[in-house]
Amino acid sequence: MPNTTVQRFTEQLRQANFQTWEDAVGHRFVQEIFAGTVPQPVMAQYLIQDHRFLDSFLTLLGGAIATADTFEARLRFGRFAGMVSGDENTYFLRAFEALGVTPTQREQTPDTTSTQGFSAIMREAAATREYAAILAVLNVAEWLYQDWATRGTKPLPKDFVHAEWVTLHDNAFFNDFVAFLRSELDRVGPTQQAIAHDFFGRAVGLELNFFDQAYQVPH
Numbered sequence: 001m002p003n004t005t006v007q008r009f010t011e012q013l014r015q016a017n018f019q020t021w022e023d024a025v026g027h028r029f030v031q032e033i034f035a036g037t038v039p040q041p042v043m044a045q046y047l048i049q050d051h052r053f054l055d056s057f058l059t060l061l062g063g064a065i066a067t068a069d070t071f072e073a074r075l076r077f078g079r080f081a082g083m084v085s086g087d088e089n090t091y092f093l094r095a096f097e098a099l100g101v102t103p104t105q106r107e108q109t110p111d112t113t114s115t116q117g118f119s120a121i122m123r124e125a126a127a128t129r130e131y132a133a134i135l136a137v138l139n140v141a142e143w144l145y146q147d148w149a150t151r152g153t154k155p156l157p158k159d160f161v162h163a164e165w166v167t168l169h170d171n172a173f174f175n176d177f178v179a180f181l182r183s184e185l186d187r188v189g190p191t192q193q194a195i196a197h198d199f200f201g202r203a204v205g206l207e208l209n210f211f212d213q214a215y216q217v218p219h
């Protein structure tokens with residue numbers, strides 16, 4: 001019997017980048033987060049870089065608020081921007097404190113090439129003013145993180161720096177938001193396939209590089 005199942009558009013995007021996606025969600029960093037064994041210099045480097053990622057990410061969310069075609073979508077992006085600017089940002093500040101990362105260290109650490117790459121692709125996606133392009137990057141950032149965070153084994157490590165990095169990406173609010181992002185891209189992506197594939201594929205590559213580059217510090 002012919003297989004007549006039509007895959008969701010977001011599933012097609014993931015399949016088109018399957019190996020890179022799997023390499024990212026199964027990365028050593030993810031394994032060590034669940035084991036509670038990420039070396040301190042690696043966690044510090046990762047979070048310094050990721051706090052900058054968050055800044056560009058908020059720019060992209062602003063683009064989503066501006067280009068979404070429904071009020072309901074704008075409200076959801078607005079609520080998510082509130083969470084990122086609140087709970088998630090305070091996690092970073094508490095983690096820097098616990099890891100002994102000083103403001104000077106944060107300032108003096110240069111951007112890695114993947115941080116620069118993320119900043120550039122998020123600004124590029126926002127500048128297209130194409131909702132599908134913006135959604136493609138948002139989907140990778142949030143869905144790929146939800147995927148690794150929900151695949152790991154419980155119980156979580158005791159240390160909040162490790163445990164909370166999992167729970168920030170595996171909770172009811174976050175899971176709902178990822179479901180919303182996917183349904184939006186399933187809805188608007190099929191008429192914007194080329195741009196959606198382009199941004200999605202590049203963002204998956206950057207996610208893998210981002211994990212790799214956290215280990216490019218002495219540890």
Ligand SMILES: Cc1ncc(CO)c(N)n1
Binds near residue numbers: 050145
């Ligand atoms: C690099 C990266 N990708 C995705 C997320 C999830 O928002 C994050 N915090 N950092």
